[in-house]
Amino acid sequence: TQLLEQSPQFLSIQEGENLTVYCNSSSVFSSLQWYRQEPGEGPVLLVTVVTGGEVKKLKRLTFQFGDARKDSSLHITAAQTGDTGLYLCAGPIQGAQKLVFGQGTRLTINP
Amino acid sequence: ETGVTQTPRHLVMGMTNKKSLKCEQHLGHNAMYWYKQSAKKPLELMFVYSLEERVENNSVPSRFSPECPNSSHLFLHLHTLQPEDSALYLCASSQLSGTVDEKLFFGSGTQLSVL
Numbered sequence: 001t002q003l004l005e006q007s008p009q010f011l012s013i014q015e016g017e018n019l020t021v022y023c024n025s026s027s028v029f030s031s032l033q034w035y036r037q038e039p040g041e042g043p044v045l046l047v048t049v050v051t052g053g054e055v056k057k058l059k060r061l062t063f064q065f066g067d068a069r070k071d072s073s074l075h076i077t078a079a080q081t082g083d084t085g086l087y088l089c090a091g092p093i094q095g096a097q098k099l100v101f102g103q104g105t106r107l108t109i110n111p
Numbered sequence: 112e113t114g115v116t117q118t119p120r121h122l123v124m125g126m127t128n129k130k131s132l133k134c135e136q137h138l139g140h141n142a143m144y145w146y147k148q149s150a151k152k153p154l155e156l157m158f159v160y161s162l163e164e165r166v167e168n169n170s171v172p173s174r175f176s177p178e179c180p181n182s183s184h185l186f187l188h189l190h191t192l193q194p195e196d197s198a199l200y201l202c203a204s205s206q207l208s209g210t211v212d213e214k215l216f217f218g219s220g221t222q223l224s225v226l
Contacts, residue, residue, distance in 0.1 A: 004153075033214070042115070042201050042217030043154075088154065090215075097142070097207060098167060099215065101154040 003027070004089055004102035012108040016078055021105040023089035024071045030092060032072045033099070034063055037086040079109045114138065117202050117218035124192065125226055132187040132221045134202030142207045143185040144215070145177060148199040160185060161207060192225045199223070 007022050023032065031050045035043035047056050049065035049072060056063045060083075062075040076083055086106050090099040115136045124130050136143060145157040159167035160179040174196075176188040185202055199222050203215040 035215075041219050042203070043215075044217070045214050048214065090154075092213070096167075097161060098144075098156050098159060103151070103153045 004032075004091060004100055006087075006089060006102035006105050008105060009103065010106050010108075012110065013079060014110050015081055018075070018077050019079060019107070020073055020075045021087055021107070022071065022073050023102055025091070026070065028069050030069070030094075032065060032069075033090045034072070034074055035088040035090065037088060037104075038084075043086075043088055079107075081109045081111050083107060084109050115202055115204055115216050115218035117200075117221055119221055120219065121222045121224075123224045123226065124189070126192060126194070128192075129188070129190040131189065132200055132202075132223075134185040134187075134218055136183055136185075136202075136204035136216070138204055138206075138216060140204040140206045140216070141182060142205045143179060143182075144203040144205070145175075145185065145187050146201040146203060146217075148201055148220070154201070158187075189223075192223075194225050197223055197225045 005024050013019055031048055033048045034046045036046055037043040047058055047063045049063055052069045053067045054065045060077045064073050086104045088101050088104045090101045093100055118133045142161045144159050147155045147157055156169050157171045158177040163179050163182055174191050178186040199220045201220045202218045205213050205215050
């Protein structure tokens with residue numbers, strides 16, 4: 001079974017600090033996606049990483065796909081209160097038309 | 112209207128009630144999904160419809176009954192639910208292309224409470 005584990009589960013930091021959250025698996029994924037879910041809303045796709053070792057940047061967010069394509073990280077520089085939300089990683093199940101999701105990291109940025 | 116729209120946003124029902132959740136996508140996608148999101152558990156895929164045919168049913172109890180009358184609309188019919196079915200029910204759509212870059216577009220969800 002392809003599973004994704006995210007850490008930490010909860011993270012609360014002050015505005016302006018940097019942080020990294022992780023998404024790990026014992027299985028190889030052809031790609032991994034990161035979503036952000038704000039309270040009262042559905043998840044919104046931030047990025048898809050496809051190539052082992054790939055780094056993608058979205059303003060202050062940096063996403064990296066592990067060389068072995070078993071893990072990914074999300075680094076946020078100078079966090080802002082608007083970054084608050086649930087960050088989910090997801091990957092496609094081999095041979096099936098569906099994604100498996102991690103349990104998420106609930107991030108709170110305090111003013 | 113754009114994106115994926117779900118109604119109602121909130122629903123409270125008794126265990127003997129029958130209700131339906133509605134989802135509409137305005138993105139021209141060919142696949143639609145129902146997910147369940149409970150506290151402290153990963154998003155759970157319930158049903159997948161591809162080109163209006165059900166292609167996935169993840170061992171969901173029969174008290175949940177999906178319906179996909181066309182590629183833009185998806186319903187989830189609920190009857191005799193249990194309190195543990197209380198959760199956020201999310202609808203999503205995607206354009207299946209067979210590539211690794213397929214993306215899900217989610218609605219805002221229906222927060223369901225079963226009393």
